[in-house]
Amino acid sequence: MxxxxxxxxxxxxxxxxxxxxxxxxxxxxxxxDPAELKYGGAEQAAAGxxxxxxxxxxxxxxxxKFKFDQPxxxxxxxxxxxxxxxxxxxxxxxxPIWGELWDALKVTMLxxxxxxxxxxxxxxxxxxxxxxxxxxxxxxxxTITLFLLYSLPSFWVAExxxxxxxxxxxxxxxxxxxxxxxxxxxxxxxxxxxxxGRFLDYLQxxxxxxxxxTYGGLAYISRQMRAGMLExxxxxxxxxxxxxxxxxxxxxxxxxxxxSLFPIITLLASLLPFLVGGSVIIEYIFNIPGMGKxxxxxxxRREYDFVMATLILSAVLxxxxxxxxxxxxxxxxxxxxxxxxx
Amino acid sequence: xxxLLEIDGxxxxxxxxxxTVKAVDDLxxxxxxxxxxxxxxxxGSGKSVTxxxxxxxxxxxxxxxASGRISFLGxxxxxxxxxxxxxxxxxxxxxxFQEPGTSLNPVYRVxxxxxxxxxxxxxxxxxxxxxxxxxxxxxxxxxDPERRIDxxxxxxxxxxxxxxxxxxxxxxxxxxxxxxxxxTALDVTIQKQILDLIRKLxxxxxxxxxxxxxxxxxxxxxxxxxAVMYRGKLVEHGPVLDIFRNPQHPYTKGLLAxxxxxxxxxxxxxxxxxxxxxxxxxSGELVITEKTLSPERQREIESRGRGRLLHPAAELEAxxxxxxxxxxxxxxxxxxxxELPVLTVRDxxxxxxxxxxxxxxxxxxxxxxxxxxxxxxxxxxxxxxxxxGCGKTTTGRAIMRLxxxxxxxxxxxxxxxxxxxxxxxxxxxxxLQIIFQDPYNSLNPxxxxxxxxxxxxxxxxxxxNANDRRDRAAALLEEVGxxxxxxxxxxxxxxxxxRQRIGIARALAVEPEFIICDESVSALxxxxxxxxxxxxxxxxxxxxxxxxxxxHDLSVVKFMADMMAVMNAGKIVEFGPSEQIYAHPQEEYxxxxxxxxxQVSLAAIETRQAKANATVD
Numbered sequence: 001m002x003x004x005x006x007x008x009x010x011x012x013x014x015x016x017x018x019x020x021x022x023x024x025x026x027x028x029x030x031x032x033d034p035a036e037l038k039y040g041g042a043e044q045a046a047a048g049x050x051x052x053x054x055x056x057x058x059x060x061x062x063x064x065k066f067k068f069d070q071p072x073x074x075x076x077x078x079x080x081x082x083x084x085x086x087x088x089x090x091x092x093x094x095x096p097i098w099g100e101l102w103d104a105l106k107v108t109m110l111x112x113x114x115x116x117x118x119x120x121x122x123x124x125x126x127x128x129x130x131x132x133x134x135x136x137x138x139x140x141x142x143t144i145t146l147f148l149l150y151s152l153p154s155f156w157v158a159e160x161x162x163x164x165x166x167x168x169x170x171x172x173x174x175x176x177x178x179x180x181x182x183x184x185x186x187x188x189x190x191x192x193x194x195x196x197g198r199f200l201d202y203l204q205x206x207x208x209x210x211x212x213x214t215y216g217g218l219a220y221i222s223r224q225m226r227a228g229m230l231e232x233x234x235x236x237x238x239x240x241x242x243x244x245x246x247x248x249x250x251x252x253x254x255x256x257x258x259x260s261l262f263p264i265i266t267l268l269a270s271l272l273p274f275l276v277g278g279s280v281i282i283e284y285i286f287n288i289p290g291m292g293k294x295x296x297x298x299x300x301r302r303e304y305d306f307v308m309a310t311l312i313l314s315a316v317l318x319x320x321x322x323x324x325x326x327x328x329x330x331x332x333x334x335x336x337x338x339x340x341x342x
Numbered sequence: 343x344x345x346l347l348e349i350d351g352x353x354x355x356x357x358x359x360x361x362t363v364k365a366v367d368d369l370x371x372x373x374x375x376x377x378x379x380x381x382x383x384x385x386g387s388g389k390s391v392t393x394x395x396x397x398x399x400x401x402x403x404x405x406x407x408a409s410g411r412i413s414f415l416g417x418x419x420x421x422x423x424x425x426x427x428x429x430x431x432x433x434x435x436x437x438x439f440q441e442p443g444t445s446l447n448p449v450y451r452v453x454x455x456x457x458x459x460x461x462x463x464x465x466x467x468x469x470x471x472x473x474x475x476x477x478x479x480x481x482x483x484x485x486d487p488e489r490r491i492d493x494x495x496x497x498x499x500x501x502x503x504x505x506x507x508x509x510x511x512x513x514x515x516x517x518x519x520x521x522x523x524x525x526t527a528l529d530v531t532i533q534k535q536i537l538d539l540i541r542k543l544x545x546x547x548x549x550x551x552x553x554x555x556x557x558x559x560x561x562x563x564x565x566x567x568x569a570v571m572y573r574g575k576l577v578e579h580g581p582v583l584d585i586f587r588n589p590q591h592p593y594t595k596g597l598l599a600x601x602x603x604x605x606x607x608x609x610x611x612x613x614x615x616x617x618x619x620x621x622x623x624x625s626g627e628l629v630i631t632e633k634t635l636s637p638e639r640q641r642e643i644e645s646r647g648r649g650r651l652l653h654p655a656a657e658l659e660a661x662x663x664x665x666x667x668x669x670x671x672x673x674x675x676x677x678x679x680x681e682l683p684v685l686t687v688r689d690x691x692x693x694x695x696x697x698x699x700x701x702x703x704x705x706x707x708x709x710x711x712x713x714x715x716x717x718x719x720x721x722x723x724x725x726x727x728x729x730x731g732c733g734k735t736t737t738g739r740a741i742m743r744l745x746x747x748x749x750x751x752x753x754x755x756x757x758x759x760x761x762x763x764x765x766x767x768x769x770x771x772x773x774l775q776i777i778f779q780d781p782y783n784s785l786n787p788x789x790x791x792x793x794x795x796x797x798x799x800x801x802x803x804x805x806x807n808a809n810d811r812r813d814r815a816a817a818l819l820e821e822v823g824x825x826x827x828x829x830x831x832x833x834x835x836x837x838x839x840x841r842q843r844i845g846i847a848r849a850l851a852v853e854p855e856f857i858i859c860d861e862s863v864s865a866l867x868x869x870x871x872x873x874x875x876x877x878x879x880x881x882x883x884x885x886x887x888x889x890x891x892x893x894h895d896l897s898v899v900k901f902m903a904d905m906m907a908v909m910n911a912g913k914i915v916e917f918g919p920s921e922q923i924y925a926h927p928q929e930e931y932x933x934x935x936x937x938x939x940x941q942v943s944l945a946a947i948e949t950r951q952a953k954a955n956a957t958v959d
Contacts, residue, residue: 135403236444242399243439244459244510245432258449334494335448 004338008326012319019315020308024076027304034091034302035062066091079308088305090298097306100294105276107185108283108290112275114210119217124264126218127225131260132252134230142222150219158212158285165208181205183287209286213279217271224267228260235259258332265328272321273314345372346550347396347435347518352410352420354388354395365391367574369410373518373550378541380565380582381554382597384867385838388574389554393520396552397437398427414518433463436511440523442503446495452503453479453491456510463514478509482539500730501532505539512543519544520552525560529729529894534938537563545954556867558597559940562586562947570594573628583951586944592618592632599640600872602901604924604939607671608644610879611872611901616643647883649673651722651904652919654681663918671921682756683717684856684888685741690714690750692736710736712912713750718905720855723882723889725903725920727896727935733912734892738858741890742776754856772802775849779861781841785833791819791844792829795851802852818847823877839870846877856888864893875902896935900924908932 039059063069067078082088088097126146130139162182170177181187185205193201232238233256241255276291283293291310298306330336354366366388373379383389394400396412396419412419414435419427436459439445447455456478457471466474472491479487482505495503504524511519521540525533541564544551553564561568561582568585570578570593578591589595596614612635619631652658654677655665665676691714693707711733718724726734739745741752743759752759757770778784785794795815796808805811816826822843833841842862849857859878863871875898881887891902899906899920906920908931915929927933 236439236441237447239399240439240445240507240510241447241458243397243431243437245428245430245462246458247428255447259447333449335496 001338005323005327008323012323015319016312016315020080020312021076023308023311023315024079025072027307028072028075030302032302033063033068034066034304035059035068037302038062038092062091079304082305083308083312088309090303090306092301092303097303097309101306101309104289104291104294107288108277108292109275111206111210111288111290112213114206115213115217116271116275118210118214119221122214123218123220123222124225126222128229128252128257130222130226131229131233131256132248146219146222149215150223152215154212154216154279155281155285157215158208158282161208161212162285180207182208185288209282209288212282221264221267224263225260228263229256232256232260261332262329265325265332268328269318269321269325272317272324276310276313276317343374346375346414347373347552348411348413349392349396350411350413352392352395352412353408354391354400355406355408357404357406364574365405366395369571369574369576371569371576371579373552375517375550376545376548377566378544378551378553378564380561380568381552381571382556382558382561382568383571384556384869386573387571389571390522392571393437393522393552393554396520397431397435398422398424399437429463432459432511432516433514434516435518435520436514436516437520437522438504438507438511438524441527442500442507443495443527445507446503448495451492451494452498452506453493456491456506456513459510459513474513475509478513479506481543482506482509482512483535484509499532500528501535504528504532504536508536508539508543512547515547516549518550518552520554522554523556524553526555526557530896530938531729531894531934533560534563534940537940540564541950541954556869557601557940558586558594558868559601559942562942563940563950566951570597572630577630583944583947586942586947592630595635597869598942600869601942602872602875602897603942604897604900604936606644607921608901609647609649610643610645610876612640612643613872613876614869615873616640647879649675650919650921651719652676653717653719653722653905654679657717658919661918663922669922670919677719677722681719684720684755685718685890686751686753687717687737687741688715688751688753690737690740690752691748692733692740692745693748709912711740714909714912714914715750716907716914716917718856718888718890720888721882721886722905723891723903725899725906726890726892726909727894727899727906728909729894729935732909734909735860737909738776738860738890738892742774742858743771744776768802772852773855774858775852775854775856776858776860777842777845777849777862780865781838781845782865784845785841785848787833790830790832791815791847794844794848795819795829798848798851804852815847815851818850819844821850821881822847823873837870839866839874842866842870842874843877846874846881850881850885854887856890858890858892860892861894862891863898864895871898878902895939896924896932897939908935 036059039062060069067075070078086098089095090097090100126142130142133139165180165182166178168177170179181204185202187193187201187205190198190201229252233252238251238255241251246255277295280292280296282288283290284296295307295310298310330338349369349371352366352369353364356363356365369388369392371379371381381389381392391400395407398419400407407420410420414430419430422430446452453472453475456475457468460466460471460474461468464471476487476491479491484490484502484505490498490502495506498506507524519540524540525536528536537560540551540553543549551564553561555561565582568578568580568582569576570585570591572591572593578585578589578594585594586598589598593614596612596617599612599617600614602608602611616635617633619633621629621631623629649671650673652665652670652674653661656679658665658676667674690711691709692711693709695704696706696708697703698705714733714737716724726737728734736745740747741754747760754774755770757766762770789797792812792815795818796805796811799805799811799814805814812829816829819826819828824840824843824847828836833844836844842865845862862878863874866874878889878891879902882889889902891899893899900923903920906916906918906923907914908916908923908929910931916923916927916932923932924936927936
């Protein structure tokens with residue numbers, strides 16, 4: 001197994017290099033650079049906030065300082081050097097990206113952790129239930145509900161939810177709307193709350209965004225689980241288990257479940273990068289200071305370093321996710337071994 | 343002695359979109375302790391449904407027990423609550439299945455799967471169950487049971503997996519054992535071992551065994567009583583000797599006749615259709631009319647076609663089988679001395695590397711084929727026979743160029759396979775076709791029969807246009823015994839035998855000269871197997887085809903082949919005229935293959951029964 005992991009790590013390094021080159025080039029395809037946006041942007045000109053605005057000299061000085069006037073390969077080398085020394089910055093403000101990156105990352109990761117746990121803890125039992133009672137009334141209802149959910153766009157659902165919690169109807173039952181916070185992650189009195197109070201406050205704030213981010217994945221994964229389980233239930237060894245005298249519950253949970261987890265494990269790999277990616281739309285709608293919102297703003301501001309850093313981070317997580325799911329696959333499936341490719 | 347299990351007027355029906363299928367229709371049978379009842383029939387006869395009905399393992403949707411009783415120790419299994427049924431399953435009545443490969447859960451160790459049944463039904467600890475499982479493994483003949491108990495199913499051979507299944511079935515000392523085609527998926531040599539094992543355990547434990555099979559040869563080896571089912575109905579029932587001595591029903595007579603016999607020389611096999619005619623009335627009722635088959639007529643059927651076509655006399659002499667006309671069956675010929683072989687294989691080696699470690703270094707080789715040489719002449723059938731893993735299939739694939747050869751040469755029709763390419767290779771490839779083993783997986787389910795047959799013609803630019811190709815495809819279907827109107831159908835609409843005919847038609851579509859039949863009849867019922875074997879022989883004579891016929895069953899190879907090569911561990915251990923190899927095997931391995939074939943002789947049954955009685959006393 002050690003030699004397998006070493007070989008995989010070596011391949012991962014090669015893949016990473018490819019990803020860095022391609023994403024560097026792709027980002028430079030977009031017109032404009034940080035200098036132009038800092039000094040020449042129409043917005044700043046109108047607002048008149050910057051004392052050096054519009055001057056050719058300032059732009060040239062800025063470009064020289066960060067080598068934007070050099071050929072691409074020099075710029076790439078300069079980027080690699082700064083990446084190696086951890087010297088990545090926001091160009092417009094000339095401050096390191098790490099503090100803000102870490103803050104946004106914490107927000108998004110915590111939020112997504114709730115989403116993941118919810119998706120898996122609801123969809124696996126739902127899929128198992130559906131597969132154990134295929135084409136029953138409960139299965140049909142579940143199927144239709146999940147398909148409906150899967151087809152609803154999340155920004156629309158988010159708006160509906162906001163409207164629902166703010167509805168004047170609540171006053172009729174004696175509650176003042178909004179019944180749930182609809183913006184941000186903290187109430188204005190957050191600092192005054194006890195630790196438990198802070199946690200409850202956080203939970204209240206994430207109910208809406210987490211629901212919006214959960215239902216799509218829930219529908220998808222539970223369908224996968226149901227399909228995988230139904231496939232397994234038709235196998236001969238399930239009949240063997242029944243002929244042995246196993247109860248239906250035992251047949252499903254012991255004999256069928258482990259075999260039907262394989263496709264779900266493969267899906268895990270594709271989910272890890274979402275952990276840091278965040279959802280641009282949901283974070284915008286609910287005004288959450290997470291990775292999705294910050295990355296989007298940085299792309300618009302041509303903050304190359306920050307965008308590259310997030311791309312590299314999610315690339316690494318994708319590769320690690322694939323590795324983890326491959327290793328898990330071997331662990332749950334004795335037929336596959338690390339040495340099996342002959 | 344009262345029966346242990348009594349099936350009385352059982353009717354199991356399946357409700358489908360096209361109406362009700364009477365899978366089991368009014369079946370009455372009894373199982374006695376210490377006795378084996380053989381239940382015989384072809385696919386779709388209702389024999390497996392019967393076994394599933396006893397354990398109430400029928401699918402939830404569509405299947406229902408319309409009427410009847412199954413009483414076991416005074417209780418009616420049909421009306422028993424499911425809870426109680428589960429307590430019987432695996433404890434009082436247990437079952438082994440056809441496919442040992444898929445009947446064990448791939449993600450659990452075999453020992454745990456055997457222990458599970460014990461822990462479910464008996465108040466014992468895990469340690470006790472483990473000790474018992476090791477004893478059981480020893481009893482069913484798994485070597486090194488202390489270690490093998492922790493193996494996963496994929497680490498065991500098919501025969502060993504079936505032994506695990508048997509150990510699992512026996513783990514709670516059941517009173518009734520149901521064996522549903524337990525040896526059909528196995529090589530004949532392994533089949534013999536498993537039959538011996540079941541027979542031994544049945545006598546020692548005095549169980550009642552319901553043994554289900556499509557093969558009367560297997561019945562002769564194991565059963566005390568025989569019940570024959572045809573289309574859901576019981577058509578014959580009696581002690582095994584009576585059935586073999588004096589079969590009453592035409593279907594039983596047909597089944598007895600259609601297995602290739604080792605002791606007789608016949609060029610064609612009689613089939614069930616020679617003994618009876620079936621007709622379905624408008625009311626849905628099935629009418630069976632017996633056809634009388636006189637001994638003369640039977641001889642006439644069996645002597646249709648050409649005699650054996652052996653290698654040229656000089657080559658036979660070199661092989662150690664000098665040609666003396668008197669020693670061979672009538673009609674045996676040799677290839678003219680001037681003729682060149684159509685296929686020459688010289689010192690063929692196919693090795694698969696085993697890689698390991700960080701840099702995937704090659705640490706060894708699996709020598710699948712290790713120095714095989716032979717000639718095949720135009721119009722001949724060469725039989726390749728041996729157990730699974732002996733290299734016979736790899737040899738066939740190497741000849742087809744489906745895998746790369748390590749060393750050696752294959753010369754087909756004057757061209758060295760290794761030296762030609764491009765258009766010439768394509769043109770040669772057309773002449774060489776293959777028919778696979780599994781009629782279920784070797785046809786693309788999304789293609790209609792017409793698309794399947796015309797696709798290959800189109801690739802090789804045969805036929806003037808689409809219409810012409812369709813006409814050719816229709817003619818092919820009729821040639822293989824199907825109907826032209828089947829062209830628009832899809833594989834799932836056909837039975838196993840019909841699918842194999844489609845496979846044959848597909849191979850013939852490009853007008854080949856040489857066909858490799860890789861276990862092409864092994865997945866078929868014996869009654870269907872006989873028809874397909876006859877068809878292959880008819881086609882060979884009509885079209886002047888040359889065959890390599892690969893099988894693990896020496897009786898089938900002996901029926902089909904002019905010359906026979908016995909393979910073991912990648913090498914040919916014996917090569918010669920098939921009649922002579924059978925009559926005077928030189929190698930112990932060949933003798934073992936011959937001994938493994940079930941014997942359908944009254945004397946053999948009597949000897950077996952006498953032995954069993956002696957054990958009981």
